Amino acid sequence: GAGVSQTPSNKVTEKGKYVELRCDPISGHTALYWYRQSLGQGPEFLIYFQGTGAADDSGLPNDRFFAVRPEGSVSTLKIQRTERGDSAVYLCASSLLPGASNEQFFGPGTRLTVL
Amino acid sequence: DQQVKQNSPSLSVQEGRISILNCDYTNSMFDYFLWYKKYPAEGPTFLISISSIKDKNEDGRFTVFLNKSAKHLSLHIVPSQPGDSAVYFCAARQVDSSYKLIFGSGTRLLVRP
Numbered sequence: 001g002a003g004v005s006q007t008p009s010n011k012v013t014e015k016g017k018y019v020e021l022r023c024d025p026i027s028g029h030t031a032l033y034w035y036r037q038s039l040g041q042g043p044e045f046l047i048y049f050q051g052t053g054a055a056d057d058s059g060l061p062n063d064r065f066f067a068v069r070p071e072g073s074v075s076t077l078k079i080q081r082t083e084r085g086d087s088a089v090y091l092c093a094s095s096l097l098p099g100a101s102n103e104q105f106f107g108p109g110t111r112l113t114v115l
Numbered sequence: 116d117q118q119v120k121q122n123s124p125s126l127s128v129q130e131g132r133i134s135i136l137n138c139d140y141t142n143s144m145f146d147y148f149l150w151y152k153k154y155p156a157e158g159p160t161f162l163i164s165i166s167s168i169k170d171k172n173e174d175g176r177f178t179v180f181l182n183k184s185a186k187h188l189s190l191h192i193v194p195s196q197p198g199d200s201a202v203y204f205c206a207a208r209q210v211d212s213s214y215k216l217i218f219g220s221g222t223r224l225l226v227r228p
Contacts, residue, residue, distance in 0.1 A: 004158070031214065033215065033216075035216075035218075040220065041220050041221075042119075042121075042204050042206075042218030042219050042220050042221050043159065043204070043216070043218045044218070045215040045216065045217070048213045048214065048215055055213055056213030056215060058213075059215070091158055091159070093158075095214075098213070098214040103149070103161040103164070104161070104216065105161070106151075106158030106159045106160070107158050108156065108157050108158045109158055
């Protein structure tokens with residue numbers, strides 16, 4: 001497909017478990033972003049990759065959250081010891097180049113539910 | 116501390132009339148503003164944007180106005196269509212940042228046939 005894809009679309013897990021969320025950006029897009037959207041709120045920035053490196057991880061809430069993009073394409077968001085407060089929709093976006101004139105294209109998100 | 120605010124959680128408009136969605140911001144370092152539209156179970160879709168050096172940008176039925184002195188922007192949709200019913204998010208980017216977007220909480224627009 002031509003758009004950003006995210007898997008799984010839904011993930012239900014138990015408190016304390018480890019989860020991985022995957023993002024496939026649009027081919028050729030060098031910039032990749034992770035956001036988190038809680039109910040009734042707008043997306044909230046988590047981390048930004050330029051190529052393989054995390055250029056800005058200031059939005060990660062704590063050290064239970066980690067993300068990688070080893071080959072500069074697919075990215076994985078990893079959450080350790082999940083808590084109920086981690087329940088949200090996790091959105092991935094990519095853009096051709098970083099910068100305001102390059103719009104960010106969003107995937108459909110992964111809905112994470114921590115019981 | 117919310118830097119981007121959308122104070123109207125919902126708006127209902129008759130088909131064919133104008134829809135006006137508002138957004139306020141507090142950070143004067145924002146240099147670029149965007150509107151995204153979101154349908155249920157889908158990711159946000161880019162709609163229109165405006166640079167801080169402009170005060171208006173138009174694209175078909177959609178126009179965004181920026182008032183820097185008031186730190187306010189608005190999205191006008193005219194004429195409104197039932198297919199425009201969605202949640203609209205205002206977003207802003209800070210100068211010299213990582214290009215991350217800071218979103219408002221959204222306004223749910225309902226266009227009645």
